[in-house]
Amino acid sequence: MSTNPILAPHRSIRLFRADPLPEGTIQRLVAEAQRAPTDATGQMYSFVRVLDRARRRRIAELSGDQQHVLDAAEFLVTCADVHRLVRVLELHGRVPGEYPATGLHFAVIDATLATQRLIDAAEAIGLGTVCIGGILNGVEELIELLALPRGVLPLFGLCLGWPGEAPVARPRVALTSVLHADTYHELTPAAAAADVTAMAPITRSSNWPAVLGRYFAAGGTMEEREPALRRALERQGFAWSRE
């Protein structure tokens, strides 16, 4: 078996040329996205294409002043969406169920499968992309800005455009760290040390645990995002009461 790469090598692109995409490109890519697998025929996602400059600028600010959100030829917000299928049910006289956790589970999966297929298609035709998790920093205002109804949750942004840079591929942990046989195997201290060494080039400090810590340790970005995300989940119909 060949060990050659199969798909175009992914590197996040954060510097874009100003050129627009050819007419119809977004439609062609969304059509590719729609071919992704979907649970229960539900197609539980929506893409909001942000064309308006003022709206785009505000999203760039909310995401932590990410200039590429403004500069990319195209910017999409990927949303989990159980609203649209509820509408189809209601128009056909059926009473929708109540399943905030399960709806969120399958809608986030559906939306993300579709978006990765869109990314793979975009990269196959030479476009550059970067996912913007930072939209979560302003999730409540974003819901207002995009007029998202109950049942729809913004997940992440996606910049698309012609690459204006050619960055090297960023490192990853060992394959053996993410692939388990039959049961989950705990990461050994030796394997963790190897991953930390492999990941060092991801940051100028060569200190991956420090990068991880800024996001995932106590007081980090993930904790900062938690209250607003919980409020957004509640507001959009994806929260439930613990017993």
Add this chain to the structure above:
Amino acid sequence: MSTNPILAPHRSIRLFRADPLPEGTIQRLVAEAQRAPTDATGQMYSFVRVLDRARRRRIAELSGDQQHVLDAAEFLVTCADVHRLVRVLELHGRVPGEYPATGLHFAVIDATLATQRLIDAAEAIGLGTVCIGGILNGVEELIELLALPRGVLPLFGLCLGWPGEAPVARPRVALTSVLHADTYHELTPAAAAADVTAMAPITRSSNWPAVLGRYFAAGGTMEEREPALRRALERQGFAWSRE
């Protein structure tokens, strides 16, 4: 701009030839998966490759007696995983934060991005795939069976193998139903009717609302799955108390 398809056309394959995959195929595909975008350098996913026949048989049963789970050359369970990075933090003397909602959000996205890239790579080399959302039916037993620690949640299964059938591509709703410009547009009754017509071939009855209803209406599959998923989220550290 061409409107030709870019990637291999996806059709879920549920009938597989018995031939195994060439040595190293799974590793090659997981390496492709690892190139997918990841939030905050976290790589918040794990794949559990189910090799043991008895374990595979039990998962096929739990998923609603899906024979292809047993017959496919390979079967992976995609898991959201914030456990592994917490372990790296702890081994480096850092205190992990508390962010059940945000951790779930980004881990489900990371895991699903990686899996769709794996699917696109698999299909590019001629393999067939099908995602198994039905593993959710037995999510609590599955957590035991795969020995998943707190911080790890099974999301869906993935069968991989040489296709033993060549089904036609299944229908999708209109592109205009999933693509919005600047703000979310409500599905009009006319657009819903067009989608229902377009989706009719997805089922022998030609009645897409009936299929949707079996899953998403009151008393449907999604509601049935809800209590066990909530318990699993709680147990694995992804639940929080509403205010």
